[in-house]
Amino acid sequence: MTLILGANQYGKAESRVVRIVRDTARHEIRDLNVSTSLRGDFADAHTTGDQANVLPTDTQKNTAFAYAKLHGVDSIEDYALALGNRLLEATPAAAQAQVRVEEYAWDRLGDHSFVRRGGGVRTAVVTVTRSATHVVSGVRDLVLLNSTDSEFKGFLTDEFTTLPETDDRILATALVARWRHGTTDGVDWNKSYAAGLDTLLQTFAGTYSRALQETLHAMGTALLESQPDLAEVRFSAPNKHHFLVDFGGFRVDGLTNDGEVFIAADRPYGLIEAEVIRDDAPPAGDAWLAVPGFC
Incomplete structure (x- = not known):
């Protein structure tokens, strides 16, 4: 009997990314819950412990925070697309990067004051491969x-x-x-x-x-x-x-x-x-x- 490694993926789940835009006296807030994952040729990490092809989940987390500033969050879909493409670029062994984002809405009380809204949570799931890109909003x-x-x-x-x-x-x-x-x-x-x-x-x-x-x-x-x-x-x-x-x-x-x-x-x-x-x-x-x- 031969045992083989099946489908696998890894990533960083639920990074709480809050982006405050302070370009003017009237601030803006984007409150996100970001999860990333990578799929690809990571068999050695499982079978021999070799991490040479593995972009650490901590790096994925750091990239999610950095891109909130470097790319900005005009929309969660646009942000997720940029982040997914960056993770795929940074990980040659990856065939696919997926970014899942939830956004929590805030209502404005003043120029820099907000109250958390109790309504539905906006979501986006972006899947980026070497040949295609898919976006699911909701x-x-x-x-x-x-x-x-x-x-x-x-x-x-x-x-x-x-x-x-x-x-x-x-x-x-x-x-x-x-x-x-x-x-x-x-x-x-x-x-x-x-x-x-x-x-x-x-x-x-x-x-x-x-x-x-x-x-x-x-x-x-x-x-x-x-x-x-x-x-x-x-x-x-x-x-x-x-x-x-x-x-x-x-x-x-x-x-x-x-x-x-x-x-x-x-x-x-x-x-x-x-x-x-x-x-x-x-x-x-x-x-x-x-x-x-x-x-």
């Missing part, structure tokens, strides 16, 4: 809720089914959405992200939902129709269940619950995952490599 932890215009009925039942049908329920989720760009040439990353996020929000708010699956499909369709350069979008959406509180056992005259008071259930939860793909889109290649979960 958002996670985007908490959405429709208090009506949602139903769930007509579903399959068996002897264990206890869920009642409803034609008026709360629809809520903490959405993860990621969309793959079909090109990296001439993209205004910030404009594309802002427009994409707005399309998702407006579609969620404006769609009557017979199921969370239908809502996700509508959101994905609207996103791809609004930005022809996008190849596909993937969703992971936990169904944040809200159950009507039963006041029937309370000894309070006239106390009724007419769809007004709910228990927000933490777990277990339904998890809906889906993708919408443009049928003429360029192939994904390694774009989704090491992207956590379904998306």
